[in-house]
Ligand SMILES: [Zn+2]
């Protein structure tokens with residue numbers, strides 16, 4: 442119960458101003474919908490919460506739930522329609538691109554990335570082509586140290602290539618779904634001005650990863666990573682980890698104290 446009390450206290454003291462990471466029904470594989478709401482539903486939910494900005498960031502083309510580029514034209518139309526209904530808010534067309542072993546480290550080209558208002562990027566190991574060999578991935582559970590280090594170097598290399606080759610706004614859930622050299626990620630986010638995500642959906646960045654990041658001049662964003670409209674604007678668990686780690690509030694771009 443202590444944890445719940447903590448979250449209530451957080452709700453009273455702080456609020457979120459923008460949610461830069463949400464998914465919709467466009468993220469799907471066959472009949473299985475990874476996201477459960479329409480663009481309009483996510484935007485309405487954000488408006489109800491009084492957010493000033495929301496981004497629709499469905500998965501890039503190489504993700505198992507990902508979209509082909511032409512599908513983003515339909516999301517753009519939905520985003521524009523929702524924006525007309527909510528002139529008080531900024532509604533952004535974004536993407537959660539996959540880190541991938543390509544020349545720019547992403548599953549979209551730099552030209553394709555330019556079509557979005559905001560580009561986020563994250564690592565999703567279930568994606569063919571954006572991962573190390575399966576034999577190395579399987580070592581995550583009881584791996585020989587050598588292989589794990591190989592995977593860490595591979596993953597970190599992908600992230601650095603993506604960060605330095607593109608204009609990425611948010612590195613989503615850094616440290617999640619595979620081993621990374623967190624110091625290398627932090628250094629690259631510092632040098633490129635990329636926000637490091639503290640996810641309310643995923644456990645990374647963890648408190649200990651956040652403490653490592655204090656050695657670098659990075660800024661953070663709390664994200665819901667909502668997969669349903671009811672999850673839009675969820676910041677409490679992410680912020681709780683940030684506060685536990687001691688992240689200064691002025692380093693978090695989308696959280697303010699309630700006056
Ligand atoms: Zn993700």
Ligand SMILES: [Zn+2]
Nearest residue numbers: 462464537666
């Ligand atoms: Zn996501």
